[in-house]
Amino acid sequence: MTDFQNVIDKIHADLKDKVNRGLVASYIPELSNVDPHQFGLHLKHMDGRSFSTGVSQKAFSIQSISKVLTLAMALPLYSENIWKRVDVEPSGNPFNHLSLLELENGIPRNPLINAGALVVADILVSRLTNPKEEFLQYVRDLANDQTINYNYVVAESERLTGFNNFAAANLLKAYHNLENNVDDVLDFYFHQCSIEMNCEQLSNAFFMFANHGICTQGKHHLTHSRAKRINAIMLTCGFYDEAGEFAFEVGLPGKSGVGGGIVALLPHHFTITVWSPGLNPKGNSLLGMQALEQFTSETKLSIF
Numbered sequence: 148m149t150d151f152q153n154v155i156d157k158i159h160a161d162l163k164d165k166v167n168r169g170l171v172a173s174y175i176p177e178l179s180n181v182d183p184h185q186f187g188l189h190l191k192h193m194d195g196r197s198f199s200t201g202v203s204q205k206a207f208s209i210q211s212i213s214k215v216l217t218l219a220m221a222l223p224l225y226s227e228n229i230w231k232r233v234d235v236e237p238s239g240n241p242f243n244h245l246s247l248l249e250l251e252n253g254i255p256r257n258p259l260i261n262a263g264a265l266v267v268a269d270i271l272v273s274r275l276t277n278p279k280e281e282f283l284q285y286v287r288d289l290a291n292d293q294t295i296n297y298n299y300v301v302a303e304s305e306r307l308t309g310f311n312n313f314a315a316a317n318l319l320k321a322y323h324n325l326e327n328n329v330d331d332v333l334d335f336y337f338h339q340c341s342i343e344m345n346c347e348q349l350s351n352a353f354f355m356f357a358n359h360g361i362c363t364q365g366k367h368h369l370t371h372s373r374a375k376r377i378n379a380i381m382l383t384c385g386f387y388d389e390a391g392e393f394a395f396e397v398g399l400p401g402k403s404g405v406g407g408g409i410v411a412l413l414p415h416h417f418t419i420t421v422w423s424p425g426l427n428p429k430g431n432s433l434l435g436m437q438a439l440e441q442f443t444s445e446t447k448l449s450i451f
């Protein structure tokens with residue numbers, strides 16, 4: 148049996164003092180205050196065991212990792228029609244890229260780039276009675292942790308500087324791909340991105356995707372088919388214009404956020420979350436990518 152504790156402790160020891168650890172995101176001013184020296188991992192296995200190392204219990208801004216959770220919540224509410232409004236192809240472009248959106252008449256390439264996540268946010272704003280409260284409760288239930296919350300300061304910081312997302316939302320609206328007001332959709336989106344979770348909470352929340360769509364807390368199951376589809380989208384689109392590199396180096400479906408978190412999973416085996424706030428030029432955690440490459444190389448546990 149793989150000694151996961153030993154493997155992740157070794158990864159932590161090998162990487163924790165690295166000098167080149169990337170740059171903390173600063174385009175959302177509040178995120179630039181985070182200490183780049185923090186580094187943690189958590190693994191949750193199907194057999195019930197969990198393993199932690201480093202700063203695995205400190206909450207950080209999940210940012211784009213939230214896009215997987217909004218998609219999971221929206222799919223059962225909107226069923227197949229969602230794929231008429233957002234595609235499932237990798238974009239090969241940065242997460243906030245706009246020109247493809249115009250070229251393709253307001254249909255975002257996939258639900259994990261910002262424009263696609265805004266369409267998913269629009270669906271939740273339309274379908275839920277109290278969208279922010281209900282989405283937060285959904286995340287708390289998936290992670291089985293009622294302490295998870297929004298960081299309102301981060302949400303406001305992004306609202307004040309989120310010109311690119313305002314542009315994307317306006318473009319979507321011009322192409323009739325938003326039902327709601329631009330401001331309402333962005334308010335929901337900035338809040339979903341501002342949720343703070345630690346490595347353990349994220350491994351728990353994503354466990355459903357590794358577990359045939361079944362949430363072990365007994366709430367909010369996905370069908371097996373929807374879990375399969377979401378995992379496929381994570382593999383092909385979860386790292387924007389570095390999705391190929393992540394598949395090549397790590398070989399797992401996963402999702403990153405500019406808060407420096409990455410969640411990855413091996414279906415029917417485990418979820419693993421790593422956090423290191425410094426980002427590479429593509430906006431993915433620099434040490435996080437290295438840690439996961441080392442993990443799958445040493446354990447030989449990947450989908451390939």
Ligand code: GLN
Nearest residue numbers: 210211242261340404405
């Ligand atoms: N809230 C961020 C944005 O829209 C999320 C980006 C990310 O984590 N890649 O720019």
